[in-house]
Amino acid sequence: MSEDEIGRGTEAGDGVATEEVSAASAFELVAHETRVGVLDALREADGGPLSFGEIRTAVGVEDPGQCHYHVDRLVGRFVRKTEDGYVLSPAGWRLVGAIVSGGVTASLEPGSVPAAGSCSECGGSLRARLREGGVAIECVECGFVQADPDVPAGALAGWERSAIPAVVGRYVSLWEVAASHGFCPNCEGRVDRGVRRPGESASANRPAAPAWFEGEDADALVVTACRGCGFWWHAAVSIAALSDPAVVGFHHEHGIDLRERPWWTLDHLPLGECRVVDDPRRVHVRLALDDDVRTFTFDGDFELVDVERE
Ligand SMILES: [Zn+2]
Numbered sequence: 001m002s003e004d005e006i007g008r009g010t011e012a013g014d015g016v017a018t019e020e021v022s023a024a025s026a027f028e029l030v031a032h033e034t035r036v037g038v039l040d041a042l043r044e045a046d047g048g049p050l051s052f053g054e055i056r057t058a059v060g061v062e063d064p065g066q067c068h069y070h071v072d073r074l075v076g077r078f079v080r081k082t083e084d085g086y087v088l089s090p091a092g093w094r095l096v097g098a099i100v101s102g103g104v105t106a107s108l109e110p111g112s113v114p115a116a117g118s119c120s121e122c123g124g125s126l127r128a129r130l131r132e133g134g135v136a137i138e139c140v141e142c143g144f145v146q147a148d149p150d151v152p153a154g155a156l157a158g159w160e161r162s163a164i165p166a167v168v169g170r171y172v173s174l175w176e177v178a179a180s181h182g183f184c185p186n187c188e189g190r191v192d193r194g195v196r197r198p199g200e201s202a203s204a205n206r207p208a209a210p211a212w213f214e215g216e217d218a219d220a221l222v223v224t225a226c227r228g229c230g231f232w233w234h235a236a237v238s239i240a241a242l243s244d245p246a247v248v249g250f251h252h253e254h255g256i257d258l259r260e261r262p263w264w265t266l267d268h269l270p271l272g273e274c275r276v277v278d279d280p281r282r283v284h285v286r287l288a289l290d291d292d293v294r295t296f297t298f299d300g301d302f303e304l305v306d307v308e309r310e
């Protein structure tokens with residue numbers, strides 16, 4: 001695609017995306033068992049190339065004409081025909097990714113697994129409780145829920161059951177990392193992120209505070225919202241701060257790899273407590289590890305502006 005073509009964009013984005021097929025016709029294209037089978041055969045072959053004969057054997061369609069019909073429907077959008085055979089296109093990879101993630105097709109088996117860390121309310125032990133479409137990290141004794149993220153079944157596939165709480169921790173931290181890079185974890189669209197006080201509505205690329213936040217104890221939340229798909233979530237300021245490189249480095253200096261430590265296992269993390277000032281907006285997160293105390297200061301867009309050592 002030439003630069004000229006890239007720049008010709010239409011309604012799908014601000015000048016960079018060209019909508020080639022409607023969402024309805026893209027879904028219509030793959031709404032057939034045989035076509036899903038073709039994509040799956042290519043995925044299992046690491047994206048291809050596969051010859052027509054290999055595809056036909058893999059999907060088990062006897063009639064070559066019928067098989068050709070289905071493969072041809074996919075060619076152009078989800079599959080490319082090369083000299084060596086058929087390969088998955090980037091759009092085809094996206095589609096099989098959505099299918100394999102199980103976010104669309106699978107749900108989690110209910111059950112629970114002991115989790116590291118202790119309850120922030122009563123000090124009791126924690127467990128990860130699997131529910132349909134997500135995992136709650138909750139206190140065994142008082143029932144207090146530390147976190148209750150939606151998690152696609154595919155994110156937990158391939159791990160030992162005992163590792164589930166740690167895997168959920170890493171999965172959840174990915175959202176804030178994606179947001180700090182400007183991307184939506186749901187659709188890869190551009191996100192807006194902001195430090196929001198109770199009752200604040202959306203303004204200047206900063207999303208609105210959630211309605212439930214009105215009258216709550218905490219001073220501020222970090223709210224992230226996608227311009228593309230509308231997906232949004234919020235996090236305590238101190239939890240969102242764990243995605244910042246300076247905060248990651250601070251933990252690293254003290255022997256803590258934040259990828260291995262879900263936030264609910266970090267006893268030094270102040271939850272809900274943060275100091276917010278306005279004009280201009282600044283939010284301070286004070287963290288103490290060993291005898292090292294540092295205050296990380298973020299602006300209203302949740303960009304780090306200062307680190308102060310006590
Ligand atoms: Zn508890």
Ligand SMILES: [Zn+2]
Nearest residue numbers: 184187226229
């Ligand atoms: Zn999105």
